[in-house]
Amino acid sequence: MEAQFEVEMLFEHEYLVRARAAGEVIETRIMVEPGVLEQLGLEGADERQVVKETAVFLADHQPLIDFPPLLDLADVIASYDDFPEQLRRHLPADH
Structure with missing residues (x-):
């Protein structure tokens, strides 16, 4: 079952992502x-959607319980060679 993520903007360029795993948030x-x-070649893309797709990508690669408390998108790019391509594939083409 795919995790359901809630994305809330905290500050400019900073988002809080919530999901349930093993009975906890x-x-x-x-x-x-x-x-x-x-x-990434995604100028004008909706940051909230980028963050949500990043969480979905990470959930495919590690358990939710192992998500770090703070994550920079640049770190995901550096850690996963296929992330930029996967992100572009899952975002609307009209970004």
């Missing part, structure tokens, strides 16, 4: 530093 803060979307 998992929370992770994901930062989208300026320039990262440009680096």
Whole structure:
């Protein structure tokens, strides 16, 4: 069963992601530093959707319980070679 993620904007470029795992709520803060979307070729993309798709991607690669409390999108890019391509594939084409 695919995890359901709630994404809440905390500050500009910073989001809180919530999901349920093993009967508890998992929370992770994901930062989208300026320039990262440009680096990915996703200028103008909805940051909230980028964060949600990032959480979905990570859930496919590790248990939710192992999500770190704070994560920078640039770290995901550095850790997973296929992440940029997968992210582009799952975002609407009209970004």
